[in-house]
Amino acid sequence: MRIFVILLLIALSQLTACTVIPGMHMNPLSVQSSVEVPVTENNKTTLQKLNIKLITAQLILDLERDFNNRSLGKDNVANHYFDYRIGSKTVKDTPEQEAYFQYQVGPRDILNITVWEHPELTIPAGEFRTAETSGTVVGEDGNIFYPYAGIIKAAGRAVEAIREELVRKLSAFIEMVQLDVRVTSYRSQRVYVVGEVTKPGIQTVKDVPLTVLEAINGAEGVTANADLRNLTLTREGKTYSINLLALYEGGDLRQNVLLKHGDVLNVPDSAFNKIFVLGETTVGGAGAGRGRSVLMNKGRMTLTEALSEAGGVNQETSDPARIFVFRSGINKPEIFHLDAQSPDALLLADRFPLQPRDVIYVDRAEGIRWNQIVAQIQPTITLLNSFGTIKMEPFKDSGSVGGGNTTFKLELPSGLTP
Numbered sequence: 001m002r003i004f005v006i007l008l009l010i011a012l013s014q015l016t017a018c019t020v021i022p023g024m025h026m027n028p029l030s031v032q033s034s035v036e037v038p039v040t041e042n043n044k045t046t047l048q049k050l051n052i053k054l055i056t057a058q059l060i061l062d063l064e065r066d067f068n069n070r071s072l073g074k075d076n077v078a079n080h081y082f083d084y085r086i087g088s089k090t091v092k093d094t095p096e097q098e099a100y101f102q103y104q105v106g107p108r109d110i111l112n113i114t115v116w117e118h119p120e121l122t123i124p125a126g127e128f129r130t131a132e133t134s135g136t137v138v139g140e141d142g143n144i145f146y147p148y149a150g151i152i153k154a155a156g157r158a159v160e161a162i163r164e165e166l167v168r169k170l171s172a173f174i175e176m177v178q179l180d181v182r183v184t185s186y187r188s189q190r191v192y193v194v195g196e197v198t199k200p201g202i203q204t205v206k207d208v209p210l211t212v213l214e215a216i217n218g219a220e221g222v223t224a225n226a227d228l229r230n231l232t233l234t235r236e237g238k239t240y241s242i243n244l245l246a247l248y249e250g251g252d253l254r255q256n257v258l259l260k261h262g263d264v265l266n267v268p269d270s271a272f273n274k275i276f277v278l279g280e281t282t283v284g285g286a287g288a289g290r291g292r293s294v295l296m297n298k299g300r301m302t303l304t305e306a307l308s309e310a311g312g313v314n315q316e317t318s319d320p321a322r323i324f325v326f327r328s329g330i331n332k333p334e335i336f337h338l339d340a341q342s343p344d345a346l347l348l349a350d351r352f353p354l355q356p357r358d359v360i361y362v363d364r365a366e367g368i369r370w371n372q373i374v375a376q377i378q379p380t381i382t383l384l385n386s387f388g389t390i391k392m393e394p395f396k397d398s399g400s401v402g403g404g405n406t407t408f409k410l411e412l413p414s415g416l417t418p
Contacts, residue, residue: 024279026322026363033335040331052324055303055338060351069353071300072243072250077330078273078299079243081356082230084330085272090232090241094254101258103207105154105162106188107142110135113166116178121147135184148173159183183207189261193219196226196267210259212242216267227270229299233257234264245298273299275354277310279362280318296356303338303349306360313340313362322363327355 027034036047053059068075074092083090105111112135115121136144142155149169154162163181170177189205197219203210212231216222231242240257242265247255259265278291294301294309303325307313313320321341327334338349 024361026324026361028322037333039333050333050335052335052337055325055336055345055348055352057348059336060348063353064351071298072246076229076299077355078296079229079241080330081272082227082268083241088232088239090239092241094242094257095233095235095238095240097254097258101209102158103183103186103205104156104158105138105183106261107138107140107155108187109138109154109183110185110187111138111144111154111159111162112136112182112184113146114180114182115170115174116180118174138188155188191215191259191261192264194264194266196223196269197221198223205259205261211256212244212259212265213247213256215259215265216244222267225269225271227268227273227299230268232266232268233259234266235260235262270295270299273356275301275306275356275358275360277306277360277362279360280314280364281307281362282311282314296354299356301354303352303354303360304346305350306354306358307346307349307362310360317364319363319365323349324361324363325352325354326359326361328357328359329355 031052033050033052036049038045039048039050063069067073068077070076071078073079079092082088113122136146138144138154142153143151144154145151146166149166152162152165152169159181163179166181167177167179170179183206186204186206191203191205191210192201193203193215194200197216199220201219203215203218208214210218212233222228228245228248229243231244233240233242242255242257243252244255246252273296275294275296276291277294281292292310294306303323307323313323321339323338323340325336325338327336336352338352339345340349
């Protein structure tokens with residue numbers, strides 16, 4: 001008797017579990033999220049349930065009115081997401097540009113000083129030595145020594161200023177001084193280019209201005225994993241954000257910053273610019289139905305593009321009427337719902353801009369869920385039927401009229417008693 005009671009309890013527990021739908025799903029009647037999430041408004045964070053917004057033509061128009069939803073919008077979320085994830089405090093603007101660039105001599109630079117008609121001053125180390133080996137090296141204290149002129153301050157000065165001082169001091173010994181000063185080896189000022197460039201390393205600042213574009217080209221360009229929207233320039237304790245994509249595609253010359261000694265130019269990777277597609281999609285082959293992360297090209301992608309990258313919705317198991325976009329956002333999370341039961345809704349999806357870290361979820365069809373439930377309880381039913389037959393029949397109370405409850409009846413094989 002005990003064994004049959006246990007088996008009957010197992011059957012009842014399995015049938016009760018039918019109310020629990022296997023897998024993730026969204027309630028088709030939901031208008032709000034089922035969980036509370038932190039929402040920041042007016043510098044105050046509260047826990048709220050999110051309203052589910054239907055993706056309509058009006059919503060698309062409202063999104064397109066905000067220029068920051070465009071790829072090159074100054075406050076596009078993709079331009080801030082790097083700071084949000086890393087925790088850096090970049091200045092969302094470029095540093096002030098100097099009106100005129102003139103190279104300033106520094107320590108360890110080598111100067112070539114030529115005094116015409118006076119070779120004993122020009123090449124005192126010998127006429128067959130190179131200008132670099134026979135030149136005048138600026139000391140660590142920023143000074144140089146030159147015959148008859150004595151000690152001259154060179155660091156932090158342009159070659160024209162050094163030349164004027166040399167002419168003035170040598171004029172006491174030489175009539176009609178004709179003198180020229182040039183930098184033959186630039187060794188004092190360096191810029192560091194790191195990150196997703198083909199050839200990271202140190203680049204030297206010379207008399208020709210070194211801009212961001214010059215530095216990127218000197219590093220043989222960026223790699224395929226580079227995030228062109230979120231370059232960082234660290235200078236004198238501050239970090240600035242540079243949008244190289246705005247320079248390439250928008251012609252914003254302010255992004256082509258003039259680099260200085262000690263600058264660190266970092267080209268980050270685009271690992272944060274991903275979209276996650278989950279649910280009933282067709283990735284193809286053995287990967288069908290699995291979740292997939294899609295990398296946004298240059299930080300821009302539409303909902304249709306993301307679904308296409310994931311192989312599209314599964315025509316056999318998906319419910320296209322319930323396609324959702326979950327957006328964590330930096331301050332205000334959002335949930336969007338696309339009813340794509342009719343394929344022309346993909347026209348709206350193709351104008352719906354995605355943001356980094358958006359999660360797209362394609363829900364499963366209800367009929368597929370029912371088949372899953374049946375598949376789950378079938379082994380238990382088969383086990384019980386090996387001992388007897390389970391039947392469901394209405395149980396009517398003699399005192400009730402036209403009503404009653406459904407009961408389970410276990411019929412045992414002949415010869416067996418509980």
